[in-house]
Amino acid sequence: MSDSIQTIPDTLPLLRDRIDAIDSQIQALINERARCAQKVAEVKLHEQGEEAVVFYRPEREAQVLRRVMERNEGPLGHEEMAKIFRQIMSSCLALERPMRIAFLGPEGTFTQQAALKHFGASIISSPMAAIDEVFREVESGAAHYGVVPVENSTEGVVNHTLDSFRDTHLKICGEVEERIHHHLLVSPNIDPADVTHIYSHQQSLAQCRAWLDRYWPHAERIAVSSNAEAARLVSEAGMSAKAIAAIAGDIACELYGLVKVSANIEDRPDNTTRFLVVGKQDVEPSGCDKTSLLISAKNEPGALYHLLAAFDRNGVDMTRLETRPSLVSRWDYVFYIDFVGHHQDKACQSVIEELKARASEVRVLGSYPVAVL
Numbered sequence: 001m002s003d004s005i006q007t008i009p010d011t012l013p014l015l016r017d018r019i020d021a022i023d024s025q026i027q028a029l030i031n032e033r034a035r036c037a038q039k040v041a042e043v044k045l046h047e048q049g050e051e052a053v054v055f056y057r058p059e060r061e062a063q064v065l066r067r068v069m070e071r072n073e074g075p076l077g078h079e080e081m082a083k084i085f086r087q088i089m090s091s092c093l094a095l096e097r098p099m100r101i102a103f104l105g106p107e108g109t110f111t112q113q114a115a116l117k118h119f120g121a122s123i124i125s126s127p128m129a130a131i132d133e134v135f136r137e138v139e140s141g142a143a144h145y146g147v148v149p150v151e152n153s154t155e156g157v158v159n160h161t162l163d164s165f166r167d168t169h170l171k172i173c174g175e176v177e178e179r180i181h182h183h184l185l186v187s188p189n190i191d192p193a194d195v196t197h198i199y200s201h202q203q204s205l206a207q208c209r210a211w212l213d214r215y216w217p218h219a220e221r222i223a224v225s226s227n228a229e230a231a232r233l234v235s236e237a238g239m240s241a242k243a244i245a246a247i248a249g250d251i252a253c254e255l256y257g258l259v260k261v262s263a264n265i266e267d268r269p270d271n272t273t274r275f276l277v278v279g280k281q282d283v284e285p286s287g288c289d290k291t292s293l294l295i296s297a298k299n300e301p302g303a304l305y306h307l308l309a310a311f312d313r314n315g316v317d318m319t320r321l322e323t324r325p326s327l328v329s330r331w332d333y334v335f336y337i338d339f340v341g342h343h344q345d346k347a348c349q350s351v352i353e354e355l356k357a358r359a360s361e362v363r364v365l366g367s368y369p370v371a372v373l
């Protein structure tokens with residue numbers, strides 16, 4: 001046991017004095033850290049110039065968070081401690097340059113929740129109406145980065161996101177995983193027994209299908225553009241005492257002042273959505289990375305077999321394979337492949353070279369740190 005733990009006082013006034021003293025030390029240290037971050041910004045500007053300067057470094061942030069978790073001795077849990085440092089870095093980065101993050105809106109979506117989880121709260125977040133608008137906002141430079149959903153553990157891939165990579169030069173700079181909890185929500189003035197219609201995004205309706213069949217078999221299910229939009233409709237309908245319900249998450253519930261009729265109604269308790277962070281940056285290795293590729297295969301026998309064999313030969317661990325129509329000609333496909341490692345790693349480079357010899361197009365969509373939080 002360290003000295004500081006042994007000397008913890010045991011009366012309320014002394015404990016509070018001790019906490020006050022610790023807080024002022026923490027505050028001074030956080031500001032010292034912030035001054036270092038400001039200096040980092042100066043050095044970056046000097047070395048890279050105003051045009052090329054990159055303030056946000058995902059690989060460095062991932063390393064900082066991993067180290068926080070590794071050295072953590074408690075009693076605060078590893079994730080809890082990492083969340084605190086996540087916010088400290090977010091505040092420091094905002095001093096260097098406030099980050100503008102476009103996300104699939106409206107306000108209150110799980111994508112916004114993912115953006116805040118990844119970048120911390122000190123960002124300027126811009127809700128976009130559609131996934132391709134998020135890409136355009138980043139391409140035009142109106143936002144520094146974008147956040148879009150890419151796959152859900154219950155419902156599979158988000159095709160719009162995968163398809164958007166065909167027409168963009170944006171890179172994948174990061175991934176975020178978010179446990180998705182859905183709730184049945186109504187306006188505070190509505191009796192849940194009167195509800196006849198339930199609104200949500202089609203993915204959310206699908207993720208709660210068995211629960212709805214069991215408890216609300218007679219309610220009509222209506223798919224809308226997002227579950228935050230469903231929550232907004234319910235709050236609006238509540239004003240004219242119209243009894244409808246929404247399925248949405250916590251931030252939408254809070255944002256629109258709704259009440260929970262039933263909480264955590266998703267059919268699978270491990271329901272998780274993975275989001276991607278897109279930007280213009282090529283991210284350096286963090287030591288624990290993933291790479292995403294887009295491959296157009298030649299239409300010949302054994303094409304996929306040969307692509308997969310390249311991973312096996314080089315001992316590279318493939319974590320995901322998706323197939324989408326190429327949109328160029330009928331029955332022609334593109335493959336999206338994720339694997340463990342960074343495209344600068346030797347084994348990954350060998351895989352990419354071998355794939356290039358076999359496929360008509362191989363594009364590295366990005367190498368990025370494996371999600372820490």
Ligand SMILES: C=C(O[C@@H]1C=C(C(=O)O)C=C[C@H]1O)C(=O)O
Nearest residue numbers: 037040055056057060089092093
């Ligand atoms: C301070 C830096 O800039 C940013 C802020 C970081 C931080 O507060 O630790 C880490 C990486 C960057 O996103 C840096 O590059 O080291």
